[in-house]
Amino acid sequence: MNIDEIFDFTSFNIDREPHIVLDAGVCVECDSRGCTNSCPARCYTWNEEERKMTFVHDGCLECGTCYVVCQRKAFTRWRYPRGGFGVAYRMT
Amino acid sequence: MSRSFQAIVVGAGPAGSSAALTMARAGLDVALVERGSFPGEKNMFGGVLHRLPSLEKIFPDFWERAPLERHIVKKGVTFMTGDSSFNTTIEAGSFDRPPFNGYTIFRPRFDRWLAEEAVKAGATLITRASVDEVLQSDGQVTGVTILDRKGALKAPVVVAADGVLSFTALKAGLRRPSFDPGQMAVGVKALIDLESDLIDERFGLVREQGFANEFVGCTAGVRGGGFLYTNYDSLSVGLVFHLASLKGSGKTPYDLLNAFLEQPQVAKMVRGGRLQEYSAHLIPEGGYDMIPELYGAGILVAGDAAALCNATGLNLEGINLASQSGVLAGEAAIAAHKARDFSRKGLSIYKSLLDESYVMKDLKSYRRAPQMLHNNRIYNEYPELVCSLMEQLYRIEGTPKENLSKLFLKAARDKVGLKNLAADGFSAWRAL
Numbered sequence: 001m002n003i004d005e006i007f008d009f010t011s012f013n014i015d016r017e018p019h020i021v022l023d024a025g026v027c028v029e030c031d032s033r034g035c036t037n038s039c040p041a042r043c044y045t046w047n048e049e050e051r052k053m054t055f056v057h058d059g060c061l062e063c064g065t066c067y068v069v070c071q072r073k074a075f076t077r078w079r080y081p082r083g084g085f086g087v088a089y090r091m092t
Numbered sequence: 093m094s095r096s097f098q099a100i101v102v103g104a105g106p107a108g109s110s111a112a113l114t115m116a117r118a119g120l121d122v123a124l125v126e127r128g129s130f131p132g133e134k135n136m137f138g139g140v141l142h143r144l145p146s147l148e149k150i151f152p153d154f155w156e157r158a159p160l161e162r163h164i165v166k167k168g169v170t171f172m173t174g175d176s177s178f179n180t181t182i183e184a185g186s187f188d189r190p191p192f193n194g195y196t197i198f199r200p201r202f203d204r205w206l207a208e209e210a211v212k213a214g215a216t217l218i219t220r221a222s223v224d225e226v227l228q229s230d231g232q233v234t235g236v237t238i239l240d241r242k243g244a245l246k247a248p249v250v251v252a253a254d255g256v257l258s259f260t261a262l263k264a265g266l267r268r269p270s271f272d273p274g275q276m277a278v279g280v281k282a283l284i285d286l287e288s289d290l291i292d293e294r295f296g297l298v299r300e301q302g303f304a305n306e307f308v309g310c311t312a313g314v315r316g317g318g319f320l321y322t323n324y325d326s327l328s329v330g331l332v333f334h335l336a337s338l339k340g341s342g343k344t345p346y347d348l349l350n351a352f353l354e355q356p357q358v359a360k361m362v363r364g365g366r367l368q369e370y371s372a373h374l375i376p377e378g379g380y381d382m383i384p385e386l387y388g389a390g391i392l393v394a395g396d397a398a399a400l401c402n403a404t405g406l407n408l409e410g411i412n413l414a415s416q417s418g419v420l421a422g423e424a425a426i427a428a429h430k431a432r433d434f435s436r437k438g439l440s441i442y443k444s445l446l447d448e449s450y451v452m453k454d455l456k457s458y459r460r461a462p463q464m465l466h467n468n469r470i471y472n473e474y475p476e477l478v479c480s481l482m483e484q485l486y487r488i489e490g491t492p493k494e495n496l497s498k499l500f501l502k503a504a505r506d507k508v509g510l511k512n513l514a515a516d517g518f519s520a521w522r523a524l
Contacts, residue, residue, distance in 0.1 A: 001282060001353070001367055001370060006370060009367050010371065034273075034339035037338070038344075040278060040280045040344075040345040040346060041372065042344070061371060061372040061373075063372040063373045063374055064256060064257045064373070064374040065372070067257060068273050068335055068374065073270075079239075080127055083220030083222045083239065084128075084219075087134065087371075088128075088129070089132070089133060089134065089136060089200050089369065090200055090369060091198045091200060091201075091326070092135075092136045092137075092199055092281060092283055
């Protein structure tokens with residue numbers, strides 16, 4: 001299983017308006033960045049050279065991991081997608 | 093447009109639909125609010141539904157009506173290292189007869205069915221509705237608003253059954269604003285298709301019999317475990333990690349899942365299958381000590397939202413507790429309507445009902461289990477100890493054999509340390 005191909009096997013109805021908004025400036029100061037390894041969908045990537053956190057909500061499985069592991073309260077918004085949007089499980 | 097109901101249930105999962113079904117059957121006008129485009133669309137779990145006494149009361153022929161995959165006749169535990177595994181299985185005749193002890197299910201089918209039963213009983217299902225605000229007046233919850241929709245849903249009692257992060261409970265002031273990663277686990281799962289005949293032969297099953305296996309030692313030292321469950325013509329294979337341990341390890345869930353699927357003994361079980369779906373979800377694993385305020389003025393909290401999950405190490409029970417708590421929340425709301433008292437005191441009957449039920453009794457009995465399971469040795473050293481001991485017992489070297497107790501002491505000293513062994517034995521005995 002290649003996590004980069006998540007859209008090949010899990011269905012999403014992507015909302016253009018993100019349900020999670022990250023203040024990535026806060027992540028620069030974070031000494032753990034546990035979101036980058038803990039997120040099961042690899043929505044968070046840290047670029048050490050540019051010292052920059054990137055968050056993409058498209059493949060979010062709405063599991064809640066980042067909400068719990070973030071120790072810096074870096075979210076300016078953390079809610080579930082609007083009704084009808086987001087991940088759509090078929091047979092899990 | 094605003095609408096008034098006699099009760100609002102937030103979340104059409106097992107807790108919410110059980111609550112809505114209970115109230116609708118008693119004649120209450122209930123709204124069942126679900127953020128997915130259908131109930132179950134957002135819901136994920138390992139795959140085994142334990143027996144649901146709460147629903148068997150409502151549906152005596154539950155196993156005939158509910159959309160189930162296979163009933164579990166065989167349960168196994170595997171202690172695993174990178175290239176060896178030691179298995180124990182129990183297959184019981186009684187597991188093969190109704191009332192069955194557990195089933196594999198798909199949540200998008202099962203949750204949808206249960207919500208539809210609530211609708212048949214008279215509940216109003218509102219889908220694609222993500223609850224935004226919890227309305228309060230003088231500290232009394234009076235209803236909710238829906239994101240991107242005008243107006244409000246009003247009711248004298250709201251059941252928060254909106255899952256593990258329960259923003260409804262948060263907004264009503266019933267849960268703490270942040271969670272402890274030490275009390276949470278995350279599960280990831282690969283749904284792998286495999287022909288039903290192949291599953292029957294590979295796992296020694298006939299008819300619609302199912303097999304549920306748990307694994308320990310398969311998480312590269314991260315606290316957690318694995319599972320493999322047989323659906324009708326697919327397998328649910330996944331891992332569960334304690335969040336604090338995963339976070340600190342720097343390892344990723346999908347890399348660990350791939351390694352698990354490639355472990356030689358697991359690889360044989362999934363061979364020929366194709367990945368159909370990948371999913372993930374949090375599990376409130378803190379047990380009794382994690383439970384938030386269960387009720388307030390005009391509000392009750394049920395299921396994962398109330399952290400009603402029992403992780404004993406062998407079983408991971410959630411949906412059965414969710415459904416039972418949902419039924420009891422429904423009964424509490426019915427009693428409040430009869431007494432016309434929706435105050436905190438009026439709804440406190442919910443806590444009494446829960447305390448008397450197996451839900452709270454089990455969570456209290458296993459109160460120490462979550463702490464016991466925080467012992468890192470369980471996930472690495474012990475599986476290695478078991479596998480190496482068994483391997484040595486069976487190995488023929490052409491030299492005289494050592495006796496069993498010597499072998500055991502030597503392996504235990506090597507892998508775990510005798511002091512640790514004694515301490516861990518004591519803590520496991522106390523916890524279980």
